[in-house]
Amino acid sequence: MDSLTIGAFAKASRLSPKALRLYDELGLLTPARVDPLTGYRHYAPAQLERARLVSWLRRLGMPLARIRKVCALPAPAAAREIRAYWAQAEAAHGARRDLAAFLVDHLSRKDLAVNDANHALELRYAALSDAGLVRPGNQDTAYAGDRLLAVADGFGGEGAPAGAAAVDALKALDTGADGSSGGLLDVLQDALERADETVRGYADSGTTLTALLWSGERLALVHIGDSRAYLLRDGDLFRITHDHTMVQSMVDEGRLTEDEAVSHPQRSLLVRALGSGTRTAGRQPDLRLHDPRPGDRYLLCTDGLSTVVPDEELRRVLASGAAPGEAVRTLVELANAAGGPDNVSCVVADVQARSVAA
Numbered sequence: 001m002d003s004l005t006i007g008a009f010a011k012a013s014r015l016s017p018k019a020l021r022l023y024d025e026l027g028l029l030t031p032a033r034v035d036p037l038t039g040y041r042h043y044a045p046a047q048l049e050r051a052r053l054v055s056w057l058r059r060l061g062m063p064l065a066r067i068r069k070v071c072a073l074p075a076p077a078a079a080r081e082i083r084a085y086w087a088q089a090e091a092a093h094g095a096r097r098d099l100a101a102f103l104v105d106h107l108s109r110k111d112l113a114v115n116d117a118n119h120a121l122e123l124r125y126a127a128l129s130d131a132g133l134v135r136p137g138n139q140d141t142a143y144a145g146d147r148l149l150a151v152a153d154g155f156g157g158e159g160a161p162a163g164a165a166a167v168d169a170l171k172a173l174d175t176g177a178d179g180s181s182g183g184l185l186d187v188l189q190d191a192l193e194r195a196d197e198t199v200r201g202y203a204d205s206g207t208t209l210t211a212l213l214w215s216g217e218r219l220a221l222v223h224i225g226d227s228r229a230y231l232l233r234d235g236d237l238f239r240i241t242h243d244h245t246m247v248q249s250m251v252d253e254g255r256l257t258e259d260e261a262v263s264h265p266q267r268s269l270l271v272r273a274l275g276s277g278t279r280t281a282g283r284q285p286d287l288r289l290h291d292p293r294p295g296d297r298y299l300l301c302t303d304g305l306s307t308v309v310p311d312e313e314l315r316r317v318l319a320s321g322a323a324p325g326e327a328v329r330t331l332v333e334l335a336n337a338a339g340g341p342d343n344v345s346c347v348v349a350d351v352q353a354r355s356v357a358a
Contacts, residue, residue: 003032003042013051020051028068029054057082061089087252121294123214125149125349126324130332132304133340140302141167142345145174149212149347151227153302155273156205163207166274169195173213184220185287188213192222192285199275206275209285210241210300212349219292224285225273228306230314231290232297237315242286244272268303296351301331304344309334324348 010017023029024041029051031041043051050071057067062085070078127144131137139159141152148170154163170191192209199207208225221229223241226248231238242248246269250256261267272285292298297318305314309331317330327348335344 003044006031006041006043009043009048009051013048014055015051023054023064026064026068028064028071060086120354121217121292121351122146122354123149123349124324124352125347126328127151127345127347128328128332129345130336130340130343132343133336135341135343138343139163140304140343140345142300142302142347143167143171144347144349145171147214148174149214149298149300149349150209151211151300151302151345151347152207152209153225153227153304153343153345154205154207155270156202158202158205159207162199162202162205162275163209165198165202166195166207166209167211169198170211170213184213184215184218185289188220188222189287192287196274202275206270206273208270208302209274212290212298212300219290219298220287221290222285222287225270226268227300227302230299230301230318232299232315232318233293233295235319237311237318239311240290245269246271262307267307292351294351294353298349298351299331299346300349301346302342302344304340304342305331305335305346308338308341318348324350 004012006017006020009015010020013020015023020029020041020043024031029047032044032047033042034040035042053071054067057070060082062070062082066081066085070081073081123146125144127142127149129138129140129142137160139154141150141154141160141163143150150167150170152163152166154160156162170188173187173191188211195209199205208227210223210225210227210229211221212229213220213222221240223229224244226243226245227241228239228243229241231240245267247256247261247264247267249271250264251258251261256264274285299314299318313334314331317327317334320327320330322330328346331346331348332344
């Protein structure tokens with residue numbers, strides 16, 4: 001078949017002539033021949049496959065620079081790159097979806113009375129931190145109060161004070177916070193920025209941070225790093241945080257399975273944390289709201305627990321009916337029984353109806 005004019009090629013590839021001229025300028029889709037007299041572009045029929053791939057990737061919303069990278073790869077590697085891009089796109093979409101749901105709910109509640117005394121809830125809680133059986137010191141911090149629940153896992157030469165400083169920056173919220181949904185997130189964001197600034201003062205050190213702030217009717221979650229938050233509801237255990245680690249990113253992109261991630265040598269390599277220069281554009285902490293129910297039980301823990309005690313064991317302990325104090329002691333004992341390779345900290349909190357005096 002003879003070469004195709006830019007008009008014919010545009011029609012066959014479903015790309016506009018304007019787009020084809022742009023892709024030529026960017027070196028993404030160079031014509032097979034350019035007439036030296038007229039400047040008209042001509043394309044080979046064999047270029048249609050690449051042009052259609054570009055068209056499809058643009059429909060996915062992929063940036064041109066990344067499309068150029070995909071087009072330069074052999075098919076299997078290109079498929080992995082597209083899978084990785086889509087995993088990132090879905091994560092970003094999920095964050096926007098959560099924000100949209102919050103805004104809809106927040107605005108819908110504007111005219112509703114809050115903190116109805118007949119439906120008031122409160123937290124019953126306990127926290128425990130242990131050095132484990134291997135580490136010479138404890139760089140973890142665990143805290144539980146009437147409004148604030150938090151765990152932090154410091155790292156680096158000054159990891160212990162870095163983790164403690166991050167939690168301390170949030171402790172002021174334990175004495176009172178704006179009970180509205182929007183105010184709850186705002187004060188938590190402000191406190192988080194103070195925590196990050198403080199932690200940056202510890203050279204070559206940083207910390208994870210996972211915390212819940214209680215308004216009396218809702219919980220605001222902040223999370224960065226690989227400490228975790230779980231929810232036990234109706235006997236089922238749900239992890240409500242996403243690890244900010246290199247290995248978790250590889251799982252999200254389909255390059256590792258969950259089973260492979262468990263034993264990966266870089267499973268603790270963080271891509272997000274407070275301090276240490278890791279908090280950059282696009283790597284902000286996760287912030288969102290949760291609607292608790294009476295009977296819910298929350299667990300916050302550092303990776304010294306979650307990496308050695310299987311989720312089913314966590315569920316068994318949390319569902320046993322043990323009081324929060326007993327539950328945290330049992331969880332720490334399980335981590336140490338599994339070798340205690342790391343510091344281990346956990347917070348257990350129950351949501352229950354507040355008793356109202358007659």
